Amino acid sequence: MYLLSMIVLLTDFQSSDALGVVKGVMKSVSPKAEFVDLCNNIAPFKIRSGAWILLYDYKYFPTGTVFYCVVDPSVGTERKSIAVKTTHYYFVGPDNGLMFPAATADQIERVTELDTSTASKTFHGRDVFAPAAARLDKGDEITQLGKAIPFMQQLSITSNSREGEIVFIEHFGNMITNIKPLKGKDSYELSCRQVRKQVKCYDTFGNAPENELFVVKGSRDTLEIALRESSAAAILKAKVGDVVTLR
Amino acid sequence: MYLLSMIVLLTDFQSSDALGVVKGVMKSVSPKAEFVDLCNNIAPFKIRSGAWILLYDYKYFPTGTVFYCVVDPSVGTERKSIAVKTTHYYFVGPDNGLMFPAATADQIERVTELDTSTASKTFHGRDVFAPAAARLDKGDEITQLGKAIPFMQQLSITSNSREGEIVFIEHFGNMITNIKPLKGKDSYELSCRQVRKQVKCYDTFGNAPENELFVVKGSRDTLEIALRESSAAAILKAKVGDVVTLR
Amino acid sequence: MYLLSMIVLLTDFQSSDALGVVKGVMKSVSPKAEFVDLCNNIAPFKIRSGAWILLYDYKYFPTGTVFYCVVDPSVGTERKSIAVKTTHYYFVGPDNGLMFPAATADQIERVTELDTSTASKTFHGRDVFAPAAARLDKGDEITQLGKAIPFMQQLSITSNSREGEIVFIEHFGNMITNIKPLKGKDSYELSCRQVRKQVKCYDTFGNAPENELFVVKGSRDTLEIALRESSAAAILKAKVGDVVTLR
Numbered sequence: 001m002y003l004l005s006m007i008v009l010l011t012d013f014q015s016s017d018a019l020g021v022v023k024g025v026m027k028s029v030s031p032k033a034e035f036v037d038l039c040n041n042i043a044p045f046k047i048r049s050g051a052w053i054l055l056y057d058y059k060y061f062p063t064g065t066v067f068y069c070v071v072d073p074s075v076g077t078e079r080k081s082i083a084v085k086t087t088h089y090y091f092v093g094p095d096n097g098l099m100f101p102a103a104t105a106d107q108i109e110r111v112t113e114l115d116t117s118t119a120s121k122t123f124h125g126r127d128v129f130a131p132a133a134a135r136l137d138k139g140d141e142i143t144q145l146g147k148a149i150p151f152m153q154q155l156s157i158t159s160n161s162r163e164g165e166i167v168f169i170e171h172f173g174n175m176i177t178n179i180k181p182l183k184g185k186d187s188y189e190l191s192c193r194q195v196r197k198q199v200k201c202y203d204t205f206g207n208a209p210e211n212e213l214f215v216v217k218g219s220r221d222t223l224e225i226a227l228r229e230s231s232a233a234a235i236l237k238a239k240v241g242d243v244v245t246l247r
Numbered sequence: 248m249y250l251l252s253m254i255v256l257l258t259d260f261q262s263s264d265a266l267g268v269v270k271g272v273m274k275s276v277s278p279k280a281e282f283v284d285l286c287n288n289i290a291p292f293k294i295r296s297g298a299w300i301l302l303y304d305y306k307y308f309p310t311g312t313v314f315y316c317v318v319d320p321s322v323g324t325e326r327k328s329i330a331v332k333t334t335h336y337y338f339v340g341p342d343n344g345l346m347f348p349a350a351t352a353d354q355i356e357r358v359t360e361l362d363t364s365t366a367s368k369t370f371h372g373r374d375v376f377a378p379a380a381a382r383l384d385k386g387d388e389i390t391q392l393g394k395a396i397p398f399m400q401q402l403s404i405t406s407n408s409r410e411g412e413i414v415f416i417e418h419f420g421n422m423i424t425n426i427k428p429l430k431g432k433d434s435y436e437l438s439c440r441q442v443r444k445q446v447k448c449y450d451t452f453g454n455a456p457e458n459e460l461f462v463v464k465g466s467r468d469t470l471e472i473a474l475r476e477s478s479a480a481a482i483l484k485a486k487v488g489d490v491v492t493l494r
Numbered sequence: 495m496y497l498l499s500m501i502v503l504l505t506d507f508q509s510s511d512a513l514g515v516v517k518g519v520m521k522s523v524s525p526k527a528e529f530v531d532l533c534n535n536i537a538p539f540k541i542r543s544g545a546w547i548l549l550y551d552y553k554y555f556p557t558g559t560v561f562y563c564v565v566d567p568s569v570g571t572e573r574k575s576i577a578v579k580t581t582h583y584y585f586v587g588p589d590n591g592l593m594f595p596a597a598t599a600d601q602i603e604r605v606t607e608l609d610t611s612t613a614s615k616t617f618h619g620r621d622v623f624a625p626a627a628a629r630l631d632k633g634d635e636i637t638q639l640g641k642a643i644p645f646m647q648q649l650s651i652t653s654n655s656r657e658g659e660i661v662f663i664e665h666f667g668n669m670i671t672n673i674k675p676l677k678g679k680d681s682y683e684l685s686c687r688q689v690r691k692q693v694k695c696y697d698t699f700g701n702a703p704e705n706e707l708f709v710v711k712g713s714r715d716t717l718e719i720a721l722r723e724s725s726a727a728a729i730l731k732a733k734v735g736d737v738v739t740l741r
Contacts, residue, residue, distance in 0.1 A: 015288040061521065
């Protein structure tokens, strides 16, 4: 049991009241719980995007943090509901790959299947995952939450080639890819949707010229496609999940 | 007096700094206050939508929660400012019907009129409701906040027929109605705006086909109109408050 | 050292995961930190808009609050990173004028330059400002954070004439100006972009007619341009920073 009491939320709930309701449920189970919203703007149903955000961000949180992760297009179908204990953290959510890259990176110690027999069919986020996350937060052992299962659904989100995908689009319209920068290279051939274009690579947003697509080495050590003071995603008509190459 | 210290916010402030300012004011009055945002994305000035969200969500919060509720198109006019004590909760906001369905459902014990004589005319949310909510949060009795009044403004938001209204539109574009599902019925005739259409009813979002309007029994036991991985509201050009029938 | 533990965030991070990550970093340094989001929807890179919001809102927060302020178009360039102690508060962020009006209003006691030598070039918000804000929050003295410097970058955002600028656009589309109302005047000649128009001035939003541009004396004692139940900014095609006159 950890002394910390912190639940971090990663969902595609956007601005709906669902986010407030699940916090109400968690506060009812664990009155001392504190919440930090990691990102509730994962593109709807985009499991891979959520997985990528979680993989890169989980390590910035204190040991003992419980991650409540719900991007769940298949709620109410056969997919399992799980809680995972790793070396430093807990992860609670649907077993659809969303939590796999982060949990694996921090080393999985136990995967527990959660009981869904009394839950609504449309909102496991409220009826299954919120109570489970809150019980872990207040100090219950993961062994009290259900039976261990040997596997969780796998998903791979990192890229080791020049072809990758758009893993997140920021509000500004910057498109984050999972493609790594090449050392010393100061321009790339970008291919995304109908667009094929040579783009320069800058160190920082501040140094880039206006009105020109460029790439920058982002804070996660992958290339980001940006347009200064405008939206690269709107210009390229690109969406999360689109294939992109940067050679 | 409750031991809990939690203020839950329901507003149409959207992303403005107003939300931060009222929390600053509340923290100044009640330093131990904790906040949960229930929903600050009520469609601007749509009292009925706020009332519906509050009616369905209030019960997920712990006993003693203070609900700060501000959807207030008539700020600065004749409408009263009130604090309400119910069996398990407090509600603070304008007396325009917003809090009536939830307060009634939890049984009203006392309605207190708040003094607005020293407040700005444009922002009672900051000058009247925030201090009042914070005083209840830190343990003041509702009797200390002002004189009891016998009535509050009524509003009815549930529907008992096949005609209802769109009470909320989620970020995904799912339109929540206040119309109840019919047992065993697996398709409905939907009428909304210019559209009249037979739509199938599914148990969960995950089972519905793509590119086809459908209805689903939502987590609040009313019918929701949806389009998988797309926006039903955009297709129907529908807004919160629109009349809808599902026969 | 203050007893309070509260970090208030003012950024242009919008809905990105950056906001959650910096809170994770701060919680790791100062486990008891509490957060209030003042406004994370400052228009991208609009330093003047952020400065204006901060100037008007800082005073609503309790003594000892640490303001984490990041609108930082020049991250990674020559601009300094600073922490500022004023009579009642701390401010932490880039030295680009953003914090100057508020810090000056509360009277500057000390400006400290923060070390950026080990930080990423693209995200000082995470690597420099978050740890510094958290150290102040947990009780470190500002003298422990770095060497004092004699000046900070100046910026003036208030207007004392009939010409000013749009300093913020609310989600509803109301445009907040920095132009003060004239006593007893009940209509103004508005000039903004291509539009020149006589507009009436109302006390409250509730009293204004629909479908008609009007001005209202806002909660910050400046004039706001609004359209009841619709977006004034969309009609005028106006942006934050646009010049506006109200005579």
